Amino acid sequence: MASGQVPSGCFSILYFAAASTFTSKASEFLPAPLDARSLFTTLEERYPGITAKVLSSCAVTVNLEYVDMDANADDGGDVSCVIKEGDEVAIIPPVSSG
Amino acid sequence: MIAISHTLIRQSVSTAFSKPSMSLDQTVESLKRQIASHESLLEDLRRQLAEAQFNQPPPGAQESQEQTFQASDDPLAHDLSHGIAEDYMNEVFAALSRPQGDHSPPNRWPLSQDEYKRYGRQLIMPEIGLQGQLRLKNASVLIIGAGGLGCPAAAYLVGAGVGTLGLVDEDVVEHSNLHRQILHSTARVGMSKVDSALVSLQSLNPNVNLVPHHGRLTPETAISTVQPYDIVLDCTDTPASRYLISDTCVLLGKPLVSASALRIDGQLMVLNNPPRSAGDPTGGPCYRCIFPKPPPPESVVTCGDGGILGPVVGTMGVLQALEAIKVLTRASTSENEQPVTEPPTLLIFSAYANPMFRSIRLRARKPKCAACSAHATVTPEALNSGSLDYVQFCGMIDPVNLLSPDERISAENYAKLRSEVNPYTGMEPAKDSHVLVDVREKVQFELCSIDGSVNIPFADVSGFPIPQPTASAAIPDDSHWVHELKNIPDKPIFVVCRRGNDSQVVVRKLKQLGLDNDGQRWIGDIKGGLIAWREKIDSDFPEYY
Numbered sequence: 267m268a269s270g271q272v273p274s275g276c277f278s279i280l281y282f283a284a285a286s287t288f289t290s291k292a293s294e295f296l297p298a299p300l301d302a303r304s305l306f307t308t309l310e311e312r313y314p315g316i317t318a319k320v321l322s323s324c325a326v327t328v329n330l331e332y333v334d335m336d337a338n339a340d341d342g343g344d345v346s347c348v349i350k351e352g353d354e355v356a357i358i359p360p361v362s363s364g
Numbered sequence: 365m366i367a368i369s370h371t372l373i374r375q376s377v378s379t380a381f382s383k384p385s386m387s388l389d390q391t392v393e394s395l396k397r398q399i400a401s402h403e404s405l406l407e408d409l410r411r412q413l414a415e416a417q418f419n420q421p422p423p424g425a426q427e428s429q430e431q432t433f434q435a436s437d438d439p440l441a442h443d444l445s446h447g448i449a450e451d452y453m454n455e456v457f458a459a460l461s462r463p464q465g466d467h468s469p470p471n472r473w474p475l476s477q478d479e480y481k482r483y484g485r486q487l488i489m490p491e492i493g494l495q496g497q498l499r500l501k502n503a504s505v506l507i508i509g510a511g512g513l514g515c516p517a518a519a520y521l522v523g524a525g526v527g528t529l530g531l532v533d534e535d536v537v538e539h540s541n542l543h544r545q546i547l548h549s550t551a552r553v554g555m556s557k558v559d560s561a562l563v564s565l566q567s568l569n570p571n572v573n574l575v576p577h578h579g580r581l582t583p584e585t586a587i588s589t590v591q592p593y594d595i596v597l598d599c600t601d602t603p604a605s606r607y608l609i610s611d612t613c614v615l616l617g618k619p620l621v622s623a624s625a626l627r628i629d630g631q632l633m634v635l636n637n638p639p640r641s642a643g644d645p646t647g648g649p650c651y652r653c654i655f656p657k658p659p660p661p662e663s664v665v666t667c668g669d670g671g672i673l674g675p676v677v678g679t680m681g682v683l684q685a686l687e688a689i690k691v692l693t694r695a696s697t698s699e700n701e702q703p704v705t706e707p708p709t710l711l712i713f714s715a716y717a718n719p720m721f722r723s724i725r726l727r728a729r730k731p732k733c734a735a736c737s738a739h740a741t742v743t744p745e746a747l748n749s750g751s752l753d754y755v756q757f758c759g760m761i762d763p764v765n766l767l768s769p770d771e772r773i774s775a776e777n778y779a780k781l782r783s784e785v786n787p788y789t790g791m792e793p794a795k796d797s798h799v800l801v802d803v804r805e806k807v808q809f810e811l812c813s814i815d816g817s818v819n820i821p822f823a824d825v826s827g828f829p830i831p832q833p834t835a836s837a838a839i840p841d842d843s844h845w846v847h848e849l850k851n852i853p854d855k856p857i858f859v860v861c862r863r864g865n866d867s868q869v870v871v872r873k874l875k876q877l878g879l880d881n882d883g884q885r886w887i888g889d890i891k892g893g894l895i896a897w898r899e900k901i902d903s904d905f906p907e908y909y
Binding site: 282283284292318319320322323325327330331332334336356358359360361362363364 | 514602606625627658670672
């Protein structure tokens with residue numbers, strides 16, 4: 267888990283459940299700022315296949331706030347959001363077992 | 365019955381060993397038959413025990429039934445708390461107490477003596493108090509799934525004194541459930557989970573009206589099953605059931621406490637809270653608002669495949685009970701006014717992270733949600749008619765069928781190959797005549813493995829890049845295992861996994877990496893994996909799934 271200080275020029279990203287399994291990481295730091303629209307492409311470059319297998323069904327949060335990743339802004343989408351230095355992003359796949 | 369079975373066992377054991385003339389084969393057969401017969405006898409005894417336990421009146425049940433009669437759904441209790449004329453009240457008291465005999469004094473209090481004692485520790489908390497307890501008592505809760513989430517959730521809600529608790533499940537108790545599904549017991553393995561849970565819950569609190577619902581919730585049965593309840597707990601284990609339950613709760617206007625857990629992670633949400641009608645933006649979001657797209661079916665991992673730590677799923681189930689109590693006891697600010705609800709959150713639990721809990725602020729309902737928006741396409745008619753196919757919506761995994769028959773070997777034939785003299789060469793079998801690659805995760809390989817097998821975890825193989833023809837001929841960054849397999853170019857490679865799916869993917873990959881030397885070396889998998897190996901060859905092989 268990302269703990270302590272986020273290095274300057276970075277944001278931290280947390281991977282939960284299937285996202286953690288896919289990346290083999292609980293968290294890491296990525297360069298900021300980053301347009302939220304580019305988040306999935308950035309992750310796809312680092313982890314080929316992650317969009318189809320994990321991200322397409324995930325909830326995404328920035329600073330513990332749910333972000334709607336649907337592109338259509340009048341649909342309530344938030345893709346205009348920019349991830350800033352020091353932000354905490356989380357990738358939260360639905361867990362369905364119990 | 366029990367005495368008879370003891371005699372039977374003694375007799376049969378002595379029979380099996382007292383006839384030296386009997387061949388070893390016959391003895392084995394005879395023992396197998398007797399074991400089977402005693403197992404079925406044992407199963408029958410367990411069932412009888414469970415039934416007897418279930419029907420056994422718990423201590424003080426007689427008394428508490430009377431108390432229940434006086435207090436639950438009792439117009440008198442209601443009137444007492446809301447005030448009626450004293451002389452009229454005395455008349456009613458006299459009339460009501462007569463049939464019960466004079467030994468039980470009329471109850472002057474809204475709860476029975478047993479209830480004051482039983483719930484005292486929560487009654488004295490301002491969050492609950494008398495009004496909260498009465499709300500719980502008048503409430504009915506439906507728990508869907510009597511597993512790792514449903515067991516602790518049900519235990520705490522029944523303990524807290526909800527009036528009615530319904531339980532839905534179609535499964536039977538298995539040994540692999542017992543480390544986390546705390547209402548079941550070793551003696552009740554093989555019993556239906558609903559019946560087993562009811563035995564525990566009944567003995568925990570006989571004041572609660574328990575309603576069994578045997579079978580799985582389907583689109584056709586969802587509305588009629590959920591309708592009578594005030595609140596629903598989703599304690600199920602598939603994406604399809606999660607969407608079905610959420611849609612049903614939106615259609616019927618029921619708040620939904622949804623939780624899930626896998627390995628060391630859990631999630632918790634209170635959905636459709638407040639439960640306004642579809643299209644009302646002031647209602648709470650539903651499951652589809654948060655997760656509009658189901659995960660790809662091949663990425664869905666069950667507790668059986670991925671594993672689950674008991675206290676992780678237990679934590680989530682306990683939190684579901686807590687959220688249900690909060691919703692049910694929430695005080696209205698004034699008469700006829702909707703109680704104030706907390707803003708929706710998604711609680712993420714990660715047992716090995718620091719902090720372990722993260723609370724995510726959720727949005728209001730999604731403006732184009734298929735279930736709870738003004739554009740909703742999920743309707744009661746569509747649900748009842750079965751035209752909404754949740755299984756199809758969530759996708760199905762096709763059985764893995766990547767290999768041709770000559771790339772696969774049955775467990776039986778592989779066992780022969782290990783044990784028999786080669787009919788062509790007359791060579792004694794040797795363990796190192798071939799390579800057996802076990803592609804389960806390391807932790808599973810360490811639990812048990814076939815003698816002589818080597819472990820190359822599936823993730824290491826599937827994540828290994830296939831060399832591009834345009835790139836240099838050599839495989840870049842050769843892994844240790846690729847080298848090892850290359851260094852023994854003549855030995856056939858047999859790949860094995862748990863069920864025979866991953867092994868097929870690995871065989872394909874090894875061939876793509878050129879390890880079959882253009883078809884000169886045989887590479888194939890063992891059909892049905894270690895499960896088949898256990899069933900057909902080695903019944904001693906541990907069954908850990």
